[in-house]
Structure formats: C-alpha cells, structure tokens
Amino acid sequence: MKESLRRIDRVCASSFLENATNRWLGVRVDFLGNVIVITIALLGVIGTMMSFSTHDVGLVSLSLTMALASTSQLNWLVRMIGTMGADMNSVERILHYTHNIDHEEVPEMDRLVDELREKNTEGGDVTATVLVEGVSGGSEGQHPETTAGWLEFREVEMRYRAGLSFVLYRVSFLIETASEGRCGGPHRQRQVDAAAHAHADGGHLRW
Structure with a gap:
C-alpha cells in the first residue's frame, strides 16, 4: 500500500x-x-x-x-x-x-523442453530435420487451382522463433479431403499456408 x-x-x-x-x-x-x-x-x-x-x-x-x-x-x-x-x-x-533486446526468453520452459528432448533422444545429438512434401500436380513455377487435398503432420516441432519454447512438440495428425472446421468452412488451404510459413524445427509435412 x-x-x-x-x-x-x-x-x-x-x-x-x-x-x-x-x-x-x-x-x-x-x-x-x-x-x-x-x-x-x-x-x-x-x-x-x-x-x-x-x-x-x-x-x-x-x-x-x-x-x-x-x-x-x-x-x-x-x-x-x-x-x-x-x-x-x-x-x-x-x-x-x-x-538492443533480442527477445523475451523463458529459461524455465526452455530448460524443461531441452530435458524432455534429451530424454526422448537418449542423450544423443540429433539434427532436427524438416521434410515438406507436396504431392499435388503441376509443373514447377505454376500454381494450378486445387480442387481436393489433404494435410498430414508427422512428429512436427514448431516454435515462434529460435530460443523460445516449442508451441508444437512432436504433433501428428491427418486432415483428410473435404474436411471442415467447426464453423463449417474448409480449412485445409489455410493450414497448408500456415505450415509452409511457420518455423518448423523438426518433423514431416505432407499434402
């Protein structure tokens, strides 16, 4: 007071x-x-x-x-x-x-995530790799109209930027063709765009 x-x-x-x-x-x-x-x-x-x-x-x-x-x-x-x-x-x-200020770090969360990753990899040095595959047709440099598609996440790890804790850690799911969100609208293309522009540190993306 x-x-x-x-x-x-x-x-x-x-x-x-x-x-x-x-x-x-x-x-x-x-x-x-x-x-x-x-x-x-x-x-x-x-x-x-x-x-x-x-x-x-x-x-x-x-x-x-x-x-x-x-x-x-x-x-x-x-x-x-x-x-x-x-x-x-x-x-x-x-x-x-x-x-002059790099970013707002969360050392406690980073430490927990690092310990979890070290435990899951049994202490080995594993280089994070991200594999993005597109199986849609069309030649290079062209963007044909998409009529149907799907999106698959396999063990995807994402964070907002380097040094921050993970927002997605080894997430796996599949969005099938013609799936809709809770509002009733298709969301496959929006999620593909988000997956293509987000900073992924590991995992496998396919559509």
Whole structure:
C-alpha cells in the first residue's frame, strides 16, 4: 500500500510539473506576442507623428493584424515542438526494444523442453530435420487451382522463433479431403499456408 501511494505521489508530482511548465510557456509566449504588437504599434504611431510615413497607414494596420496572429502561431509552434519531442521519446524506446533486446526468453520452459528432448533422444545429438512434401500436380513455377487435398503432420516441432519454447512438440495428425472446421468452412488451404510459413524445427509435412 505504501509503495502504491508513493508511486501515485510521483505521478501527481510529474503531472503538476508538466502543468506548471505549460503555464509558464504560455505566459512567456503571450508576453513575446504582446511585445511584438506594442513595438509595431509604437513604430507606427511615432512614424505618423514625425511624418516619416504618412502614406503607409494600411501597411501599419496589416502589420498589427499579423502581429496579433503571431501569438496563436507561437503557441502552435511550441505545442508542435513539445509533441514532436514526446513522439521521438516513443520512437527511441521502440528502437531500443527492437535493436538492443533480442527477445523475451523463458529459461524455465526452455530448460524443461531441452530435458524432455534429451530424454526422448537418449542423450544423443540429433539434427532436427524438416521434410515438406507436396504431392499435388503441376509443373514447377505454376500454381494450378486445387480442387481436393489433404494435410498430414508427422512428429512436427514448431516454435515462434529460435530460443523460445516449442508451441508444437512432436504433433501428428491427418486432415483428410473435404474436411471442415467447426464453423463449417474448409480449412485445409489455410493450414497448408500456415505450415509452409511457420518455423518448423523438426518433423514431416505432407499434402
């Protein structure tokens, strides 16, 4: 409970600091915009009184209008700079997680799987092989329309990527022609695609 309250205090302190910084930036930007407006107004008045530019009243008015709009433009600029900084922080984290962290390992599961494989192979060094066979017709480079087919898994071992535990370990089953899933639709082609693109570490695939 104390740890939770301490973390809440830290979050509230960070939020208070952020709000105070935003208010400080807003006051400074408004002050800068007012300085620009006052400077242009004084120059216009002094020029008119000293007869320096009696025929440029329209230019002075346009300058005042643009100066009044500069306050909102400065606020927008500061907001965009802050947003870009926050977004780049997220990009830096993504790059760090992508390049500096290999993967999330599960050493306990890997150890159990390795012990199981060693036990099943009686301690021998066995090179994992994957044999994929396609018995459909058609010449090389052509993909004829498939009207019927089947899919067979024999002692298939698969994992998401190297170093992770197995999601399939020595799985064997046969999907016969015209078989359907629980929703009633044929799923042979989808499973063939999944088997062809998944990272298989061992076993035998035939269709």
